[in-house]
Amino acid sequence: MINLAACKAAAVAFLGAMHINVQPLPDVVVLDRAGWFTNSPTIFLLENADCGVLVHELVHYAQFLEGGPATDGEMWMRREVAASRVETIFKGQDK
Ligand SMILES: [Zn+2]
Numbered sequence: 356m357i358n359l360a361a362c363k364a365a366a367v368a369f370l371g372a373m374h375i376n377v378q379p380l381p382d383v384v385v386l387d388r389a390g391w392f393t394n395s396p397t398i399f400l401l402e403n404a405d406c407g408v409l410v411h412e413l414v415h416y417a418q419f420l421e422g423g424p425a426t427d428g429e430m431w432m433r434r435e436v437a438a439s440r441v442e443t444i445f446k447g448q449d450k
Pocket of ligand 1: 411415434435438
């Protein structure tokens with residue numbers, strides 16, 4: 356079961372150090388079904404998600420704050436690559 360308070364604190368500190376703006380912080384809700392981010396101010400996570408997933412979704416939230424919704428497949432893919440890179444860096448530091 357994900358420790359949401361601890362993950363949020365770690366994710367916000369990490370993203371802040373990377374100068375990725377996630378303010379105002381969205382709500383984060385744990386569900387027993389698939390997680391996603393829907394351009395709404397809420398991130399949904401699975402119970403078995405790790406903190407890296409929260410970091411990844413928060414990067415998508417930051418991308419949305421900065422540039423609005425992805426308008427085409429190429430933009431979506433660029434955002435996916437960027438979010439995955441940040442998640443990988445976070446996981447490397449989270450050991
Ligand atoms: Zn993604």
